[in-house]
Amino acid sequence: MPDMxxxxxxxxxxxQFLNCVPIYWGLMRSGALIDVDLTxxxxxxxxxxLVAGDLDIGPISxxxxxxxxxxxxxxxxxxxxxxxxxxxxxxIHKGPLSELDGRPVALGSTSRTGALLARLLxxxxxxxxxxxxxxxxxxxxxxxxxxAAVVIGDxxxxxxxxxxxxGLTVTDxxxxxxxxxxxxxxxxVWAARRDFAAAHPGQVKDVHEAFLRSVxxxxxxxxxxxxxxxxxxxxxxxxxxxYFRALDFSLGDRQLEGLRAxxxxxxxxxxxxxxxxxxxxxxxx
Amino acid sequence: MPDMxxxxxxxxxxxQFLNCVPIYWGLMRSGALIDVDLTxxxxxxxxxxLVAGDLDIGPISxxxxxxxxxxxxxxxxxxxxxxxxxxxxxxIHKGPLSELDGRPVALGSTSRTGALLARLLxxxxxxxxxxxxxxxxxxxxxxxxxxAAVVIGDxxxxxxxxxxxxGLTVTDxxxxxxxxxxxxxxxxVWAARRDFAAAHPGQVKDVHEAFLRSVxxxxxxxxxxxxxxxxxxxxxxxxxxxYFRALDFSLGDRQLEGLRAxxxxxxxxxxxxxxxxxxxxxxxx
Numbered sequence: 001m002p003d004m005x006x007x008x009x010x011x012x013x014x015x016q017f018l019n020c021v022p023i024y025w026g027l028m029r030s031g032a033l034i035d036v037d038l039t040x041x042x043x044x045x046x047x048x049x050l051v052a053g054d055l056d057i058g059p060i061s062x063x064x065x066x067x068x069x070x071x072x073x074x075x076x077x078x079x080x081x082x083x084x085x086x087x088x089x090x091x092i093h094k095g096p097l098s099e100l101d102g103r104p105v106a107l108g109s110t111s112r113t114g115a116l117l118a119r120l121l122x123x124x125x126x127x128x129x130x131x132x133x134x135x136x137x138x139x140x141x142x143x144x145x146x147x148a149a150v151v152i153g154d155x156x157x158x159x160x161x162x163x164x165x166x167g168l169t170v171t172d173x174x175x176x177x178x179x180x181x182x183x184x185x186x187x188x189v190w191a192a193r194r195d196f197a198a199a200h201p202g203q204v205k206d207v208h209e210a211f212l213r214s215v216x217x218x219x220x221x222x223x224x225x226x227x228x229x230x231x232x233x234x235x236x237x238x239x240x241x242x243y244f245r246a247l248d249f250s251l252g253d254r255q256l257e258g259l260r261a262x263x264x265x266x267x268x269x270x271x272x273x274x275x276x277x278x279x280x281x282x283x284x285x
Numbered sequence: 286m287p288d289m290x291x292x293x294x295x296x297x298x299x300x301q302f303l304n305c306v307p308i309y310w311g312l313m314r315s316g317a318l319i320d321v322d323l324t325x326x327x328x329x330x331x332x333x334x335l336v337a338g339d340l341d342i343g344p345i346s347x348x349x350x351x352x353x354x355x356x357x358x359x360x361x362x363x364x365x366x367x368x369x370x371x372x373x374x375x376x377i378h379k380g381p382l383s384e385l386d387g388r389p390v391a392l393g394s395t396s397r398t399g400a401l402l403a404r405l406l407x408x409x410x411x412x413x414x415x416x417x418x419x420x421x422x423x424x425x426x427x428x429x430x431x432x433a434a435v436v437i438g439d440x441x442x443x444x445x446x447x448x449x450x451x452g453l454t455v456t457d458x459x460x461x462x463x464x465x466x467x468x469x470x471x472x473x474v475w476a477a478r479r480d481f482a483a484a485h486p487g488q489v490k491d492v493h494e495a496f497l498r499s500v501x502x503x504x505x506x507x508x509x510x511x512x513x514x515x516x517x518x519x520x521x522x523x524x525x526x527x528y529f530r531a532l533d534f535s536l537g538d539r540q541l542e543g544l545r546a547x548x549x550x551x552x553x554x555x556x557x558x559x560x561x562x563x564x565x566x567x568x569x570x
Contacts, residue, residue, distance in 0.1 A: 007518065033309075034510075034513050035513070228320070234292060
């Protein structure tokens with residue numbers, strides 16, 4: 001009989017947002033789902049579960065990764081980011097960003113990395129210090145109470161189409177970061193818990209490879225993913241295909257450079273601990 | 286923009302037991318998973334969720350189906366049963382079944398249909414009236430406190446190999462029912478809530494067809510399912526393949542006849558309401 005501790009499928013997280021449907025498609029079509037115990041949830045809950053050890057491997061927002069990087073190993077080659085416009089991480093605003101000094105800016109409670117990126121951009125690039133507050137990601141309500149709102153995900157994607165009709169400006173934070181830094185932005189990464197990886201390196205290797213295969217597969221079938229997903233979403237297949245293509249699911253050298261540049265700026269204002277000089281610590285199989 | 290009430294994936298249940306791994310494999314390999322909001326859980330919780338309306342479509346143990354048949358539509362062509370030995374629904378006993386009159390018999394708390402089938406067999410076929418009590422499905426403990434134990438699922442499958450070494454007899458309840466009635470036994474069926482089917486007949490049709498396709502697909506790949514599953518279970522691939530082949534995932538005329546015969550016997554002792562003469566009520570697309 002095999003060692004029973006090896007007889008538990010690894011507990012893996014999955015973000016139940018539109019931006020991760022292609023990855024789920026790949027996990028399904030490649031057959032990888034049969035080898036994982038998958039928990040689907042929103043990013044906030046998944047962040048907490050990975051940090052608490054209730055998941056072994058999972059996606060985690062970049063900010064939460066930086067806050068807990070010593071307990072985690074980053075899985076190379078896999079992320080949710082963009083090299084330019086991301087279409088789903090926005091500041092929505094009434095007037096110019098440079099006029100937000102001292103003004104209320106609502107941060108959608110589902111956003112961690114997007115909210116911090118917005119703050120860095122406003123303070124360090126536009127030289128303004130708004131009054132930030134957190135609240136549920138409800139754009140009409142946010143814009144009644146604030147001069148600008150930061151939202152992500154499906155809500156942000158919808159706002160891209162609706163906000164201009166209401167006289168609001170949408171600043172894409174992926175595009176703004178690229179203009180500012182010249183680099184891709186990484187919003188979420190995948191990581192394994194270091195204790196789990198030490199005990200089960202083979203399982204982490206298998207899951208990592210399964211994710212890489214799944215992403216490679218879904219990238220060849222994005223039109224099919226968009227077609228299948230459009231049945232259940234208030235966006236048509238063409239819109240979804242454009243959205244999926246705007247996303248960068250890779251984590252290579254340029255993305256890691258972008259990650260380090262963001263980490264350095266976040267650490268400079270004390271929002272996250274500094275990464276070590278040779279960081280982040282990657283899972284190397 | 287489409288009707289938003291159609292824009293929610295149907296909430297579908299999945300039994301997280303070995304006997305349903307082939308069905309999950311089929312849902313994955315056929316791509317059906319992308320169109321459902323799947324909840325994996327144990328049979329008891331899934332029974333409760335379907336009856337409470339927290340699932341739209343799902344597996345339900347035959348006994349719970351019979352108790353709630355007026356609220357449900359049975360999906361034809363799909364079940365978990367057996368036409369002879371099922372290998373995973375057992376009475377485990379010390380002496381002959383005919384000597385259990387007045388003796389304690391432990392009913393594993395995860396079993397509904399198996400427990401009732403055991404009672405019917407003992408009372409109506411063997412003419413004994415044991416003292417039944419419910420308890421957690423822990424075979425060694427059950428056999429310390431009782432003369433016989435009814436267990437299902439992974440626990441029962443393991444007991445098939447371990448009980449004989451401990452001088453215990455295993456009576457396979459699928460085989461015993463077949464000897465008694467001449468018919469297949471149906472342990473679990475799939476059903477849609479009638480209110481959901483009335484509001485979303487097209488969704489029920491799609492999910493039903495997806496399940497039928499998934500079962501047809503998995504039956505052609507049972508050795509692969511067994512191979513993949515053996516990585517995570519204390520059974521080897523050959524044992525699992527034999528187990529999967531013992532299961533009858535169909536619900537055709539003979540299985541429905543078996544279901545009606547069981548329902549009539551269960552109703553005769555007041556355990557379930559009687560099915561109508563033309564029952565059960567099938568979803569007909």
